[in-house]
Amino acid sequence: MSTEARKPPPQIALKIRRVLGGKAGWNGVAVQFAFAAILGWIGYEIVSNARANLENQHIAAGFGFLRNNAGFDVNQTLISYTGSDTFLRVFVVGLLNTLVVSVVGIVFATLIGFIVALCRLSPNWLLSRVGEIYVELIRNLPLLFQILFWYLAVLAALPNPRQSISLLGVAFISNRGLVIPSPVGGSGLEPFLAMLALGIVASLALRFYARRALFQEGRMIRIWPTVLGLLFGLPLATMLVSGLPFTFQLPQLKGFNFAGGSRIIPEFVALTLALSTYTAAFIAEIVRAGILSVHKGQMEAGASLGLSRGTTLRLIVVPQAMRVIVPPLTNQYLNLTKNSSLAVAIGYPDLVSVFAGTSLSQTGQAIEIIAMTMGIYLLISLLTSAVMSVYGWRVSRSLGA
C-alpha cells in the first residue's frame, strides 16, 4: 500500500495575513490601521485649517485664477508674452525659461566636466593638480554663493555697453548682458535645411547598413568619408546653388546701447556660468570614477589582441565606463535642472521666480501655485528616473544578469 504525497495545506489565512500585514501578521494590520488613522487625522486637520484660513483671508481656492490677467512683464520670453496674458501663460513662459537655462547649462557642464576629468586623469602632474584644485574649490562653495558671485561681483564689475568688452568683434559683453550676432534667414534657408535633414537620415541609414554587414557577414565597410560628404558636402553644395541660408546680423553700438544682434540678459549669463561650472565639478568626479572603474587588464587585453590604443579606448574602455557614468550623470543633470530654481535669487525669470514668486505674491493662491511648481519638478524627476530604470534594465540584460 503506497502512500501518496499529501498536498500541502492551502494556508489561505496565512496568505491573507501576509498580504495585509507583511511579516508582522495581524500586528502589522493593527499598526496600519493606527497609522492610517493618524494620517487621516493629520489630513483632516490640514484641510479644515486651510479652509478656515483661506476664508479668513478672502481667497477663493481653486485654479480659476489661472485665467486671470497677470499684468506684469517678464524680461525674457521664448514665446510671445505681454502683461495682459494669463497666469497660465506665465507658467508656460517660466517653465520654458527654466528648461532653456537647464539645457544650456547641461551642455556646458558636460563639456567642462569632461575636460576637467581628462585633466585630473592626465599623466601630467601639474595639470592633474589644477583639475583637483578646481574640483575641490567649486564643490566646497555653495551654489547660491557662486551665482551671486558671478552676478553681483563679476558681471556688475563689467563696464557699461559703451565700453563693453568685444569678443573678436562679433559679440560684446557688458554689465547689461551679452550681445551676440543673431541669424537672419535668407533665401536658401529651406533647401539648406532640407538637404541637412536628408544628409542626417542618409548617414544614419548607412551606419545601420554597415553594422549589419559587419555583424552578419563580417564585412567591414568604411563609411566615414561618405558620411562626411553627406553631412557637410551636400548642404554646402546646396548653398552654392541656392544662395546663403542665413546671414548674421552683427550688433552695432548706437548711442548708449546696442542695436541689432540678440541680447542675452545678464541674469541668464550669471546663472548659466554658475550652474555649469558648479555641476561640471561633480561631473568631472563622476567621469573620473567611471574611467578608473574599468580594470586596467581590459586595456592590456585589447593591446594583446592587436587593437590600437584609440580603438581599445573606443570599443572596450569607454562602453564599460559609460555603464558606470550614465546613471550618476543623469542624476547631476536632474540636479542642475532643480538647482536652476535658484534663479529666483538674482531675478532670472524661471518658473519659481515668475510663478512661485511674482504670481504668488499677486494672487495669494499659495496652495495651488506651490503645488503646481512642485508638481512640475516632480514630474521631470520621475520621468528621468523612469528612463534611467529602463536604461539600468537594458544594461543588466546586456550583461547577461
Added chain:
Amino acid sequence: MSDIASSSFVRRDLLTERPAPVKTTGFVGLMRTRLFNSPTNILLTIVGALLLWFTIVPSVRFLMVDAVWSGKDRTACLAENAGFAVGACWPYIQAKLPQLIYGFYPEAERWRVNLTFILAVALLVPLLVPRLPAKGLNASLFFFAFPVVAFFLLHGGGIKGFGLSWTAGLLELFDDSIIGAGQAVLGLSKTSAVAPLLWVVGNFIVLVGTAISWLILPLTWLRDQIQGAGQSVWADFAVTTAVVSLIAFGLGGGLRTGWRALASSIAAFAAIAVVIKLMGLDRGGLPVVTTNLWGGLLVTLVVSVTGIVTSLPIGIALALGRRSSIPLIRIFSIAFIEFWRGVPLITVLFFATYMLPLFLPGNFTVDGLVRALIGIALFTGAYQAENVRGGLAAIPRGQGEAAAALGLSWWKTTSLIVLPQGLRHVIPNLVNSFISLFKDTSLVSIVALFDLLGSLRASFSDPKWSTPSTAFTGFAFAGIIYFIFCFGMSRYSLFVEHRLNAHRRN
C-alpha cells in the same frame, strides 16, 4: 692551481661603473617622469602653469599685496586716496564682522551666542575624535541636551510648566481636534445624501473624543492643581521625575534589574534640574531675543546643526519604513522620500514659508526660522533615508536571521544588530549629505532670513562702504568661511572612510 687559472677565463680588472639610473623620486624625478617626459607633456605643463599663473597671482595680489588693511569708511578703499589700484578692502569686513557673525543680535547679549558656539565645539570635538571614550553619553548630550540648552541660550525666555503640563496640553489639543472633526461630520449629515451613515460616523467620533477626554481627566486635573499652586515648574518637575523614573524602573525589569534604569533616569532629571536652576528658566530665564534679530553665521550654523540633528532620526525612520514589509508603511515611506527628493529645496522653502501657515490653526503662528527649519528637516531627512537604506542593505541577511534565531524582537534586532552596523557603513555618505546641507542653508536667504550670505548681500547696499572692490572682498571672506567648513567636513569624511576600510588594505 696555476693551470686552472690559465685554462679558464678569470677577469683580472674591474668593469667600469655604469651610470646611475635616472632618478624617479623627489622633485627632480617628478619633473622628469610626470612633467617634462614628452613633447605633449611639456606643452601640457606650460598650459597648466599658465592657468595657475593667471588665477593664483591675481588672487594673491587682490587678497594680500594690493589690499587695504585699515580705514574708517569707503574713502580709504578708493584708488585715488590709496594711490594704487586697490584690491581687497579689509576694513569693510572689519566693520561688518559683527553683522556677518551675529546679524542684529543685541550687542549686550552676544556672549550668549559665543557661549553656545563654545558649548557646541566642546561637545562636537570629542565626538569626532575616535580615540576618546564615552561616545554614547557624548552623542546623547550633543543630540538631545545641547539643542534644548542652545534654544534657551539663544532665544531666551523661561518655561511655565514641565512634562506633565505639556503632555496634558497636547492631549487636550488632540482631543479637541477629534471632537471638532466629529461635530463637522455631524454638521454635514444634515445636508448629505448619506445622512444616516454620516450621523453614525460623526457620533462615533464624538464618542471616542469624549472617552479620551474622560481618560485624560486625571492628568488635566493634576495639571490644574499644579498650575494653581505657587511653584508650578518645580511641582510639575517633581511629578514628572517621579512618573518617568517609575516607568523606567518598571520597563527596566522592576525590582530585579530596574535599579540601573532608575538611577540613570534620576541622574538625567537631576542634570535637567541643574540646567533649569542655572539658567533661571523657572523665573523667566534670559531676556528674549526674537529670531528676526538673528543673522549671519549664527543662522547658518543654527540651521545646519538643527538640520543635521533632526534629519538623521527622520532618515532612519523613513529608511526602516521603506524596508518594512507592512504595505501601508512601505508605500507611505517610498512616496514621502521620492516626493521630497524630486523637488528643489527652494520650492520646499517656499512651501514651508507660504503654505505651511495655511495648514496650521489660525491662532497658531510659526516663527519664520522654524518654518525654514521644518522644510529643511523634511528635505534632508528624505536624502538621509536613502543613505541609511544603503547602509541597511549592506548588512548581510544572516545578521538579522541570527538575531531572530536568538529570539530577539524586531526592535531589538534593529536597534542592537542591524542599525549600528549599517550606520557605521555609511558615515562618509552621511557626512557628505551634511556638507550639502551646510551649503544649502544659504538658500534660506531667499525666504528673507539673513544667514551669512544674506547678511553679506545686505551689507553690499551700505553706501558707507560702497567701493568697486567691496563685492569681491565680501565674497572672498564668505567664501573662505564656507570653504573652511565644507573642506573640513569632507576631509573628516575621507578620514572616517579610511578608518572604516582599514581591514581591506594590506
